[in-house]
Amino acid sequence: MVVKLGVIGTGAIGRDHMRRCHRVLAGARVVGVNDVDGAVARSALASLDIDAQVFVSPHELIASRDVDAIVVASWGTTHEEFVLAAIEAAKPVFCEKPLAVTAQGCRRVVDAEVARGRRLVQVGFMRPFDAGYIALKKTLDGNQIGTPLIAHCTHRNVSVPPGFSDAILVTEMLSHEVDVLRWLLNDEFVSAQVVFPRRTANAPAPLRDPQVVLLKTAKGVRVDVELFAHARYGYDIRCEIVGEFGVAELPDPPSVLLRSEARRSNALLVDWKDRFVDAYDAELRAFIDQAATGSASGPSAWDGYAAAMACDAAIGSQATLEITPIPVPLRPALYQTKRSEA
Amino acid sequence: MVVKLGVIGTGAIGRDHMRRCHRVLAGARVVGVNDVDGAVARSALASLDIDAQVFVSPHELIASRDVDAIVVASWGTTHEEFVLAAIEAAKPVFCEKPLAVTAQGCRRVVDAEVARGRRLVQVGFMRPFDAGYIALKKTLDGNQIGTPLIAHCTHRNVSVPPGFSDAILVTEMLSHEVDVLRWLLNDEFVSAQVVFPRRTANAPAPLRDPQVVLLKTAKGVRVDVELFAHARYGYDIRCEIVGEFGVAELPDPPSVLLRSEARRSNALLVDWKDRFVDAYDAELRAFIDQAATGSASGPSAWDGYAAAMACDAAIGSQATLEITPIPVPLRPALYQTKRSEA
Amino acid sequence: MVVKLGVIGTGAIGRDHMRRCHRVLAGARVVGVNDVDGAVARSALASLDIDAQVFVSPHELIASRDVDAIVVASWGTTHEEFVLAAIEAAKPVFCEKPLAVTAQGCRRVVDAEVARGRRLVQVGFMRPFDAGYIALKKTLDGNQIGTPLIAHCTHRNVSVPPGFSDAILVTEMLSHEVDVLRWLLNDEFVSAQVVFPRRTANAPAPLRDPQVVLLKTAKGVRVDVELFAHARYGYDIRCEIVGEFGVAELPDPPSVLLRSEARRSNALLVDWKDRFVDAYDAELRAFIDQAATGSASGPSAWDGYAAAMACDAAIGSQATLEITPIPVPLRPALYQTKRSEA
């Protein structure tokens, strides 16, 4: 069966998903697109040589009988509305993060999906589809290091666009760490605290950069996450889990070992888009396979909700410097099943 | 455009290519299959839930108007015949190695393709599609180490099936090294010499294991290739290129760094099938994309011919222990263009 | 000139220093020893085949005209008394850590040395004499990573003796981190906070293990130190400094890269005594060379005092969980000069 996709939002990310679903991955076809700017939608189709219908209304696209499943890649502020509409239409929907711009918005999606009684939403957290994180997860699940006690994480960018605020640092960078750690550790975060190291001279005011976020889980695991938006030297994602009898580290992407100019070196990535390029394929692969059965898997609306609550607490702590509790609401039965990404 | 594929040979490898082309990669569909045992062909279709025609005659499959391009995964002894038929039908053909069981057979394929005047054959050498080798190639082509002077290669298996002879060691293991080195170095081999180290007690007689093959290229580069079929500890492919001002090494597949039991360690692969799994996808991706244009790219019939001649020389040297010349015939214009795998 | 040493305390550590000064390092000779148990002192001399005088009184040894310089390796509670006596005698003294069992005791030593007007005391913090830390220091001082902003440190032991308390965790493990970081960063600590991760089942109650100590320096650098006394897998000291445009890591001790049993691995140390064995030689080498001039260099009484104050704050935070300030008293002119270990 070929899944017929409708794509809402045909900017850079939407276009990339269109290419991926149409040219790379078997089993799907883009049949409809919508963009707030119709010309952009038409240009996306033309540039990819895709023959599909341009919908003026995103809601008509969602409702169309020709469309089996939805990909939401429009502006973040519109995500909640389109995901709710897809749930209403009982269609699987892949939604780029954030699921909604507030935790309450995420909760509304959760409630709608629970009311529908079946998983329809996959949130675009791609790290659980990265081969390195999957290998790390297997190491933990295979009890190769014992019960996890501590996690040390770093998330460094070369630089970020102007206008990046302390809050955006959390929603853009921390949210991925939160999601992948909840999955790796099979645990929930209960508090967050932000501490501010010496500021780099390379970050434009008023951004405080770097920051260290200290998280605690329900099981007592302590996590420190270094967020460094202007690390200059490369895009570097690291994760080390300390267990009762061993320690495991996320692998770096492979690269040629070069001996030259008195150094033995490996190239590091500088562009974040290169880091998880295979994971983007894999998350869509999972979405298409599951959509063919009329459902969804992978990071859920509940995961989007949990990430939003943790980010809210971290943003709160940026102002107060206090240890800030993260709510841990009762998990609905729909989300009891373990994720099956690996 | 969707390329309609006919697959000849539906054993393990053929079946894997069917799955790949039908379920993983966009742009192709398996429409016809043939196997020397029709029941095997039907079972392959059933197990993969593919709806396609079972051809009793491979030649009818090749000739069928419903079939755009051919994948040959039958026994090696039949490759030449089917590839020649595909060329005759002017259809792109992906042929698992070997292209033919003799160098003369490869030459006949070359001559037929040259007579047709267009690239139609892609040989199943997958290493040039491996991300690690591509990165190594970029390092060389980007002049990061200067002119290559020496290459040190190792090819170690945990073990091999019973009946593995000295000659099979060359055709199964050395041929891949020969092909990927010709591509990496953009050079031709002119001589081969085999030396026999102390024999491992773990190899069944009469196989001499390990072996070291010393190759020389037209440009004077010296290559040593360690072939070790019963290395026990893992499946390990390494390649180090020594240039005039630097040295570059093929990256190992990424794996979790584990600290446990007084060791800091990375898991090694033990099954060769896991090593190039992404490269198999990529070589078929290239075949499908090119077949859509009615042509072929990647490792050519000429490359298959060159590999066969180098292997013949190595097998000769196993008997004589002499430095054995490798013929370097004039390269037809059809094969002048550089390969574009990377 | 040969420096004539008097050694107080001839247990395991004292005996090791005697061996080192007598058999390994040029320029010194052990001429007198004292131990609370005279039989132990005589046995130490006999086992090392050293011909030296056994002093019944440590103070007579310190005062003896035959003795140029003192090595204090007796119980920690006696250190302050003997160091003060050596200062009184104007003799260079190498004192195993702690310099004194309280910060006030350290301060008394500082005051006495300042009153003497010349450096006489070297405290046995050996890490600044470790080749790896020296290389890291050069990386920082050579501005290869820019201004330091963050440090991530880990200090893991296989296990520790019974009776190890939360406070001992700080004085035995954290004190080394504090000293070497002050030296690396050329900075002072201003606050400490302890957080308690999930407890390992491998630590005997009531020890809380592991612990994470969060430190802040006067320049704003944030340091996290993981102390894990029962890490089981090995003795592992790591230090990563994050700068404005680069990151530097302390090298691991070199070891053979072994490929075996499906792993590529390096042995880790399990006994802490092996980790800094060359650094013990180097710190005594520095002491002997400097003692020949009638003075001392390396970690000073001031450094011992600073470490004691930081440890006191960390121990306080273990009880309160609060961010606890560390006093930063005015540094006397005697200690203005930079350390010259590297």
Next chain:
Amino acid sequence: MVVKLGVIGTGAIGRDHMRRCHRVLAGARVVGVNDVDGAVARSALASLDIDAQVFVSPHELIASRDVDAIVVASWGTTHEEFVLAAIEAAKPVFCEKPLAVTAQGCRRVVDAEVARGRRLVQVGFMRPFDAGYIALKKTLDGNQIGTPLIAHCTHRNVSVPPGFSDAILVTEMLSHEVDVLRWLLNDEFVSAQVVFPRRTANAPAPLRDPQVVLLKTAKGVRVDVELFAHARYGYDIRCEIVGEFGVAELPDPPSVLLRSEARRSNALLVDWKDRFVDAYDAELRAFIDQAATGSASGPSAWDGYAAAMACDAAIGSQATLEITPIPVPLRPALYQTKRSEA
């Protein structure tokens, strides 16, 4: 006991040994020196602030009752004469390599030492005293990789002085490989063959650079040694031993892992003098300890003789390109004992 040393040859190497024996290592004292140029000898003493007798005649120095043991660091052509004189005087002698400039000269030393009936000569092959090689040796002796079958070695220099010939490449670079491999493998070399890769443009004519030397041992182990005198990028010594069930690699010297400028890198050495600096200390440490007993250990005259014969064969093969046999004479009983460096 303090060993009283006489040093013959007070150029760079001799002076460095004087410093080492006088200032670094316990248990020795330089009491006499000789140099072909007396002013050089006096200047060496002055620069090191050593109070010792300047002998006009090297033979008087060797014979002097004030001298317990000899260090020979004069020109290579004089080594044989001085070592023979030391044996005649029954004094332990440390001789920088080469032991003699011909294999026959080495044999004469062997015969003289055998006639004396006790080990008196230590040849200055320092690699068996390097911590990395010692760890590698332990890995082999501990049967961690099984029976050795193959060794891959590289010896790369940044550059070498003008006038370096093909023969000097062998005596200066290959000789160390030969000695350390004989020790590591506990085996003898039986043949050598040289092959010439493409020549680097960075080597001055007529030196052929790089070269690959293929060696075979009595037990059948195959060794390939890459000698590359103008590798430009660094001084790089590597050694990989392939065994029946595992592979072990010589550790690189430790260095800071630096993340900067889009690379993760470790500094490589560029000056060969830095590579084995600790091994030079250790070989003299062993010499002094053994000289105190009136004997010698470590690399023997026999080892010097064996290295000379292997080098002769390699030099022969440079001319003929043939596989050239290496004589394996009967080993005198004096040299039956295994070396005890580790």
